[in-house]
Amino acid sequence: MxxxxxxxxxxxxxxxxxxxxxxxxxxxxxxANRTMLVGEASRNLLTSTELLGQRFSQTIDDMAADTLVLAAMPSSSLVASATDDKAIRPDRARLSQVFASFMKHHSEYLQARLISRDGYGLERIRFDREGAGATQVGDESLQEKGQFAYVFDTLALPPGRVYVGPITINHEHGSHYAEGRPTLRLATPVATPAGRVVGVVVVDVDLAAMFQRLQADLPAAYDVYLANEWGDFLVHPDVSKTFGFDKGRRILMQDSFPATQPLFERSTDTLLLNGLAHPEQAPGEVLAFVRRPFGQTAGNRFIVLGLGKPLAGVLTxxxxxxxxxxxxxxxxxxxxxxxxxxxxxxxxxxxxxxxxxxxxxxxxxxxxxxxxxxxxxxxxxxxxxxxxxxxxxxxxxxxxxxxxxxxxLANHDVLTGLPNRMLFMHRLETAIRQAAAHHDRLAVLFVDLDRFKQINDQFGHSVGDSVLTAVARRLQQVLTGEHTVARLGGDEFIVLVEGALATDQASELADRIVRALDDDLPVDGRRMTVGASIGIAEYPQDGSSARELLLNADAAMYAAKSEGRSFSLRYCQLPEVQRLKVAGAKPAQHNDTTPMPAQDDAEPVE
Structure with missing residues (x-):
């Protein structure tokens, strides 16, 4: 202990x-990064908003259940239908104790009343909140309430149903502590054992006290918004914007936050806003809104509940x-x-x-x-x-x-594991800057497979993928760690050769690649010959930018493929004439396969 x-x-x-x-x-x-922070904060805020909405609906349901308990007591129908007050005095006293107990244990209840159907809706029992306690109103101060909607609309309901009134400012005269406060009314018919409705039980709920209890588990930095089905603010961090319809000027949620319009059009149930994606809609905030039904028997009525959190707190x-x-x-x-x-x-x-x-x-x-x-x-x-x-x-x-x-994954090809176009272009641009600073040279080899389309068409894409993987391995075996080989897409590969002797090594390296790819490749238990055509572009004579080098190497590859050569060198020294210099020729033993047109088995470089 x-x-x-x-x-x-x-x-x-x-x-x-x-x-x-x-x-x-x-x-x-x-x-974590800003996007992940804001996204996670938005999802958490939406969860809190949905939880708050569920608790709000559950609270109303619980209060409705209290109202039904009061109405279902046998004394309620006796007191509501009695014509002789002396005869029911003991029943009324016991029922008053029950009402007093409910008021004592529910500090958010402003009023609890038993109203008779007769006598123009005369109050039979009435307890009003008076400061921290509750007081029973004497017989001389009981009023007729038959003209109010919460009385005549409730009398029209069958027993066991609960009337949930709109949230309004209480302007009833003589309501003590409840007068002038935001109020939610719940009422249910009181029926005799024979089923005849003889009165109603009405419970007035203090909206501020109810939300204070609901917000007990929320951080203090959260802003709470509540609007009715028309968009009128009922709860707002700035109290001057609440219950505008009661002050002669309506302040609507869909005007303050235009993105919430779909909630009121019933086209969505939830909405997330943040100041990063929608700075004009939620400046400096992360906001979450949910639409919830309003009461068990409220028909199509609903409320829109929102929570807000400062964006600065999320990011900084x-x-x-x-x-x-x-x-x-x-x-x-x-x-x-x-x-x-x-x-x-x-x-x-x-x-x-x-x-x-x-x-x-x-x-x-x-x-x-x-x-x-x-x-x-x-x-x-x-x-x-x-x-x-x-x-x-x-x-x-x-x-x-x-x-x-x-x-x-962002920088490498998923199939072959080689660097992709983005990573290669980054390395090429870096190499060009270094070469320009140190007056070095470099070369770009554009490699296109000759027979890949035939293999792909004959054996299927699965075998084609295996061929590309085998080609990638063969290229890595031929090249050294000083060279960069990447896959541009389809059956196109690209090689970067750096260093002072890059242009001298380019032709030799291209010849080694051609010979390596002319050898049979083991693919899924088969031996396949792929072959390749290579275009070479050198820096600086063939281009001063990565894009120019790639385009010229691509053009040289197409020239080599169309003329049946293994590879060629393309450069642009003359202002009007582009010259092609043959750097090698294909082995004769592979001329038995007619080269496919360049546009059929290689995709042009973008």
Missing amino acids: IRSGLTFKLSILLALIGVLASGSTGYYAYR GANLLGDEIVRMVLVSSALAILLAILFARALTKPLQILTHAATHFLSEHTMDPLPLRRTDEIGVLARCFDRMRREIRSQVNALHDKQHELVH
């Missing part, structure tokens, strides 16, 4: 440690949180010392251990082992914290692995 008062003391300590733990967790979470919170963590550690340390003196030395050490662990959240080693074997609340917290730390560390490691994988 925990000594008297220790639970309260431990609650304070655990709350402080929880803040530190959550702050440390938040610090590392906010280090990581930097600000670092300073906050330091201050929080200093404050918590001072409090730990003070509480240790007040609450005994036995509590000091485990709390200091947990504090140190929280401030070094992802550290491998802490000051002392966590008190995982304790059986009290500190032990429970220590075990939960340890699991959370291990889980977060695992998730952070998994996130880093995924990021590395995505970076690799």
Whole structure:
């Protein structure tokens, strides 16, 4: 058993440690990129909004159930239908005690009334909120309410149904504490055992108190918005914008946030806005809105509930949180010392251990082992914290692995594993800048497979993919680590040759590639001959930019393919004439296969 008062003391300590733990967790979470932060914040905000909407609907349903309980009591029908007050005085007294009990245990109830069908809707029992308590209105102050919609509309309902009125400002005279406050009314018919409706039970709910209870679990920084089915603000961070229809000027949600119009047109149930994607719609905020039905028997009526969070806190919170963590550690340390003196030395050490662990959240080693074997609340917290730390560390490691994988996939061809066009162009541009700075040369070899289309058509795309993979391996075997080979797409490959002797090596390297690809390739148990045509472009004589070199190498490849040569060199030295210099010829033994036209088996470079 925990000594008297220790639970309260431990609650304070655990709350402080929880803040530190959550702050440390938040610090590392906010280090992700801006898009991921805003997206995650939006999804979390939407979840909180949906949860708040569910709790709002559930609260109304619970209040409706209270109303049904009051109406279903046998005394309710007796009191509502009685013509002789003396005869029902005991029943009325007992029923009044029940009403008083409901008012006592539901601080958000402003009024609870039993109204008779007779006497122009005369109130039979009425309890009004009076400050923190409730008072029963005397017989001389009971009023006739038959002219109000919540009376005559409820009398038209069958027993067991609940009337949910619109949320309005209470302007009824003599309503004590409820007068002038935002009010939601719930009412249900009171029926005799024979089923004849003889009155109604009406409960007035304080909207502000109800939302205060619903918002208890939400962070204080959240802004709450609530609008009825027409868009009138009922709850807004700026109270001057609420209940505009009651002040003669309507302030609508769809005017303040035009993107919410589909919610009121019933074309969507949820909406997310953020200041990054929609700066004109949600300046400086992340917003989430949901549309919820309003009451069990409210027909097509609904409410739109929204939560808002400052965008600055999402994007720059990581930097600000670092300073906050330091201050929080200093404050918590001072409090730990003070509480240790007040609450005994036995509590000091485990709390200091947990504090140190929280401030070094992802550290491998802490000051002392966590008190995982304790059986009290500190032990429970220590075990939960340890699991959370291990889980977060695992998730952070998994996130880093995924990021590395995505970076690799973005720069490499999925099929062959070679660098893709984007990575090759980046390396080529870098090589051109370095060559220009050091007056070096470089060459680009554009490699196009001669018989790939025939193989693809004859054996299918699966074999074609295997051929491309085998070609990639063969190219990597021929080339050295100083060369860069990439796949541009289809059956086109590109090679970058750098260095002072690049232009001298280009022709030799092209000849080696041609001979290597003229040899049979083992593909899925078959031996296939692919062959290749190569175009060579040299820097700087064939182009001063990556695009020019690639285009000229492509043109040289097409020239070599169309004239039956293995490879050719294309350069543009003369202003009006482009010259082609043959650097090699195909082996004669492969001339038995008629070369396909260039446009049939190679895609032009974009």
